[in-house]
Amino acid sequence: MKTKNLLGIVLILAVAFSLASCANQNKKLALRTIHFDFDKSFIRSDMIPIMDTNVRYLQRSKRHFATKAIRGGHLKNSVTIEGHCDERGTTEYNYALGARRSESSKSYLVTHGVDPARVKTVSFGEDRPVCTKHDESCWYTNRRTDFRLGD
Numbered sequence: 001m002k003t004k005n006l007l008g009i010v011l012i013l014a015v016a017f018s019l020a021s022c023a024n025q026n027k028k029l030a031l032r033t034i035h036f037d038f039d040k041s042f043i044r045s046d047m048i049p050i051m052d053t054n055v056r057y058l059q060r061s062k063r064h065f066a067t068k069a070i071r072g073g074h075l076k077n078s079v080t081i082e083g084h085c086d087e088r089g090t091t092e093y094n095y096a097l098g099a100r101r102s103e104s105s106k107s108y109l110v111t112h113g114v115d116p117a118r119v120k121t122v123s124f125g126e127d128r129p130v131c132t133k134h135d136e137s138c139w140y141t142n143r144r145t146d147f148r149l150g151d
Helices: 002-025 045-067 091-111 136-142
Strands: 078-084 119-125 144-150
Touching: 045 091, 078 091, 091 119, 091 144
Parallel strands: 078 119
Antiparallel strands: 078 144
């Protein structure tokens, strides 16, 4: 039992360092991805700081984007939250779970002051993995919500 817990902790730390390394390589990303536990759609306590950063960004961007054209004159003032799952489970179940994850993320943003009219949700289920290996570290990276700025 202790070995299993220790391996789990080591795995989580390895994934965290890997994600931190990727984030440091691309500082231009304003909205950050959050990750979920297996078969869960609630926002984990270690993802709260990331969600708070996303809220602050969206609150700033509303004022910024209202006065400044971005990328060819398009105003980027809405966000689409994309719910994703790992490959385990049926296609239908994973679409539903991805929808719950994106709705959970939207609820957090709205509860913390982001205008709900600016937030859309979509589920991609298991259709858009960022990792295709068949192990826990890969599945962890696929259990996520991505935040995309839009028109």
